[in-house]
Amino acid sequence: MKKIVLFLILTLINTAVVIPIIYEATLNQTTPNMDSSVSSNLSSGFFFGITFGGTTVKQAENLIDKVKSYTNLFVVASWTISGAQNSSALDQVCDYAAAANLYFIVYFNFIYYNYTNQIGGYYNSSTWEDYGYTPWHVSWLNTAKERWGDKFLGVYLYDEPGGKQIDLGYWNGNTTNPFTGVPNQPHYNSTNYDQAASRFTVGSGSILRSGSMQHVINSSIPNSVTSPLPVFTSDYALYWFDYLAGYSTVFVELGGTAGIGNKVQQIALCRGAANVEGKDWGAILTWTYNYPPYMEDGQAMLKDMKMAYGAGAKYLLVFDYPYSSNNSLGVLTDDQFNAMKTFWNLIQSTPRSTFGPVKGSVAYVLPENYGLGPTPDNKIWGFWAPDNSSALIWNNMETLLNQYGPKLDIIYDDPNFNYQSDYSTIYYWNSTNIS
Numbered sequence: 001m002k003k004i005v006l007f008l009i010l011t012l013i014n015t016a017v018v019i020p021i022i023y024e025a026t027l028n029q030t031t032p033n034m035d036s037s038v039s040s041n042l043s044s045g046f047f048f049g050i051t052f053g054g055t056t057v058k059q060a061e062n063l064i065d066k067v068k069s070y071t072n073l074f075v076v077a078s079w080t081i082s083g084a085q086n087s088s089a090l091d092q093v094c095d096y097a098a099a100a101n102l103y104f105i106v107y108f109n110f111i112y113y114n115y116t117n118q119i120g121g122y123y124n125s126s127t128w129e130d131y132g133y134t135p136w137h138v139s140w141l142n143t144a145k146e147r148w149g150d151k152f153l154g155v156y157l158y159d160e161p162g163g164k165q166i167d168l169g170y171w172n173g174n175t176t177n178p179f180t181g182v183p184n185q186p187h188y189n190s191t192n193y194d195q196a197a198s199r200f201t202v203g204s205g206s207i208l209r210s211g212s213m214q215h216v217i218n219s220s221i222p223n224s225v226t227s228p229l230p231v232f233t234s235d236y237a238l239y240w241f242d243y244l245a246g247y248s249t250v251f252v253e254l255g256g257t258a259g260i261g262n263k264v265q266q267i268a269l270c271r272g273a274a275n276v277e278g279k280d281w282g283a284i285l286t287w288t289y290n291y292p293p294y295m296e297d298g299q300a301m302l303k304d305m306k307m308a309y310g311a312g313a314k315y316l317l318v319f320d321y322p323y324s325s326n327n328s329l330g331v332l333t334d335d336q337f338n339a340m341k342t343f344w345n346l347i348q349s350t351p352r353s354t355f356g357p358v359k360g361s362v363a364y365v366l367p368e369n370y371g372l373g374p375t376p377d378n379k380i381w382g383f384w385a386p387d388n389s390s391a392l393i394w395n396n397m398e399t400l401l402n403q404y405g406p407k408l409d410i411i412y413d414d415p416n417f418n419y420q421s422d423y424s425t426i427y428y429w430n431s432t433n434i435s
Contacts, residue, residue: 046314046352047103047153048344049073051284052093053321053330055080060093062328063320066337068100070344075156075317077107085133087140094144098151105232107156111212112137113223138215141225154230154248155216161207161245162238165200166373169382171207196381197369200241207245217246232315234284236266237374240273240412248279251317254304255286255296263304264406265397266374267311271360272409276419282315283308294331295319298339305343310356311406360409363423364400366393368413389429396434400427 049071052060055078064074074097076082081089090106097104112135144152161171190196202208215224216231234251235242242250252270254263267283274281285304288296295301301318308316318340320330352358366372367389371381376394379385400408411419413428420426427434 046309046316046347047073047282048316048340048347049075049102050318050320050332050340051075051077053077053319054323054328057081057089057092057096059323059328061096063330064096064100064102066329067340068102070341072101072103073153073315073317074100074102074104075107076104077156077321079107079109082106082108087136090140094148094152098148103151103153104148105153105156107159108137108212109158110210111141111157111215113211113215114138138223138225141216141229145227154232156232157212157216158207158233160235160253161233162242163236163374166237166371166378166382171200190381190383193367193369193371193381193384196371196383197241197244200238200371200381201244207242213246232282234286234317235270237378238371239270239281240277240414241371243273243277243279249282249315250274250279251282251284251315252308253286254283254308255288255319262374263307264408265401265410267308267406268360268364268401268408268410269372271311271313272363272411275360275409275422276411276414276417280314281312282317283311283313284317284319286319292331293333295336298333298335301336302339302343305339306355307406309343309347309352310354310358312352312356312358357407360407361423362400362404362408362425363419363427364397364408364410365413365419365426365428366410367429368415370412393429396427396429396431399434 050063050067050073052063052075054060054063060076060078060081067074076090076093076097081093084090094104094106112133114135141155158172160173164173165171190199200206207213213231214221217228219225219228230248231246232249232251233242233247234253236253239250239252250270250273252266254266256262270281270283273279283304285295285301287294288300295318296304305316318332318336320332323330370389370393372393373379373382376386376390380387380390397410409423
């Protein structure tokens, strides 16, 4: 599934992977009994909150006031605010969130920073002056921890890089360079999956080599942050390679009209990547429809929240966009806000293990650098049609998802990681004992 973030409307995905009826029945159970003797699960560092996609400080303050009693995380997902000519509006929103005792993450579409040299002959420091901007992002990031302490969690940089790679052939969705008009498709020169993986993660034009990512995670280069910062994004494909590209945390998208099977599959891919690579993961509830009411109803939302929490997500977000003059709180209704409140109250006094296995105990291992999309008909790495191994890979995946459900992690056969000790049972994509 895809979502909108800051003016991009994308389509939904649908996959026919069926999870055993017993697991869906578990999600439909009534709320577990509260036990006041159980300590708050929030002490383990679980973050639950909402994304703000409005355009004004007042809208952000209204949303904070609405949710501050049953969330602890606020994501400023507004390029209007974080991409403005100065930091005034962003400072106000962050001050308000911190005063409400909320942790917060700030979205950036790219990082403004001083260029000491021309980049490709078209992008240099004078460009900022021409447009009335000053490159304030790096200096802002360098003082954020001092100003807001641990309430500032890090940077949400770009959006859906893996999904865009699969669907559009380039991780940022721009098929041409906006300055030169030259096609932005370096992966077309790849002759195999290894080259495509390398170019996505560390090659020319990749996420890791982009100026913005480098200036946030690499303090050794000029005009970068003084200390590396955690970097977040959300996605619906290629989670393994998102982490390799430099992300600290990826939020798996749980929107769309896809059934529970697809959601468990995506969690297995994201959680598995995070586990093996030593990173954090989370989930974000995104659009179910491309038209009003956009989001699923409160009952379905509560089920998805329980599922992600039970699977061990460290972060859980609810996507809230668009805003209008008639809707100062975005697209969410009281039904959905009440679902969030119910979930918050539930996790205060109920052990997380009540909701699911928390951690995968069984691994399904994909071929090294196989750029798997979210559905069987997706192009591999966004360029190659399904190959001779694709049918077997997908059939075995579906079989194991039916057999193990939320206990399954889906990972990659990468010699840089020792995953054998992490799982009690391991199946490879071409194993002959899957039935």
